[in-house]
Amino acid sequence: MTALQMACGSCAMHRLCHPLTGAEGWLDAVQARRRLERGQKLFRAGAPQAAIFAVRAGTLKVSAPDGAGGHFIVRFLLPGDAAGLDGLAGGVHPTEAVALEDCQVCEIPRVRAEILAEGIPTVGAVLRSLIASQLAGSQVHSALLARHAAGERVARFLLDLSRRWDERGYSAASFRLPMLRSEIGEHLGLTMESVSRVLSDFQSRGWIRLTRGAIALLDLDQLRACAAIPLR
Amino acid sequence: MTALQMACGSCAMHRLCHPLTGAEGWLDAVQARRRLERGQKLFRAGAPQAAIFAVRAGTLKVSAPDGAGGHFIVRFLLPGDAAGLDGLAGGVHPTEAVALEDCQVCEIPRVRAEILAEGIPTVGAVLRSLIASQLAGSQVHSALLARHAAGERVARFLLDLSRRWDERGYSAASFRLPMLRSEIGEHLGLTMESVSRVLSDFQSRGWIRLTRGAIALLDLDQLRACAAIPLR
């Protein structure tokens, strides 16, 4: 499995890792690069937050255990995404991150991030902006869960992945789906069966083509129309 | 209507407004206090973010328009809560805040907050912590919407309000409900009718008592059991 690898320049953490363009004299933000095998956890829910992370290669799921064996999947991480920021409130990770495939991750110790934030104003601003951006995203996702039907949830999920791959310079029309149907369901508040039925329906309409572990979006306009329908 | 007023000491923004306990020489964080009448907007969705806010008295709803006339209510604000932080990502408010009753609000201009964050390390940390805390809360709310039935959503909503009033030194068992049933529904992903039915059901079981614009929680244990919240 050869996972895609991001250039640092298009990473969400770039301006945090390299705050002084061309300059030096500061300690590196990134302490270490870690490799994760499929299924391995980057950090655990309830564990003290020691670092924040940037995904360099591979994909992960960020999930919140519900105390009864179940999980809600908060978001999926693609190369260039930041992770672990929600622990900056209490110093404890409320969520956990699990590799969906073999991954490579940059680790920025919490203390080091704080030193940089104190010493370089732009770093503090970048950090705030990253967290606020995830906050806005989470609010949008809540709205999706609260007000939209199954088909619209799946359509938006696919379009969101499409946009994010596009932003990274990869195909917006064809990409892998490394997560299980059940994991898509845990992200969208649906069952595995409902996700499967909606995807089958989209395929029968000719809007997508499903292949093992991947998907092709054939009719973005139809998907967008489907995603734009507000419920009620 | 005499709204409850917070002491600054128990405000979420306190360590941002008064970073140097006992010291001075810095400009005040708070530029102005604004009064809002019921229905008035503190800031509008899509407007450039000029400031962040702390609620001093009264309650508000923070809502995200869905582009088709509908709204999803992201959270309700009580005295001492911070607002407008989700605009720190792009400089534009993705949501809007509307007063549910007459309110008093402290306004901290964005620029001033940034100057303080640059000059005083703890201010930057407090800001990060506030945003991250809202992020964690939003993720929990998403999980609520994705995985829980109507009764559990309403029970957790009531217990959440109860805890927050308790943290502020007010009764955890009896408080006003300044929002409409339809607004509770827009927050919980339910219709007004469903909210009303669940509340009526709770009342018929003797768990709560509803009076006009207020509620008394009579059996917190039953509500907790219904909400499936592990006791702390």
Add this chain to the structure above:
DNA sequence: CGAGAGGTTGAGGACCATCAACGCCAGTGG
């Protein structure tokens, strides 16, 4: 009093969860 907003209650139906069976594929071991 009448009007209107907010809230409650009821009947019926849509949507999605649940339960169950089956197909496909990869890996394993005979």
Add this chain to the structure above:
DNA sequence: CCACTGGCGTTGATGGTCCTCAACCTCTCG
């Protein structure tokens, strides 16, 4: 090579939950 196995995905039947639509109630205010 094949059978076996288990994980994953698909599809069908059925039922429950909550939405929709509608009527009615309560309270406030002019």
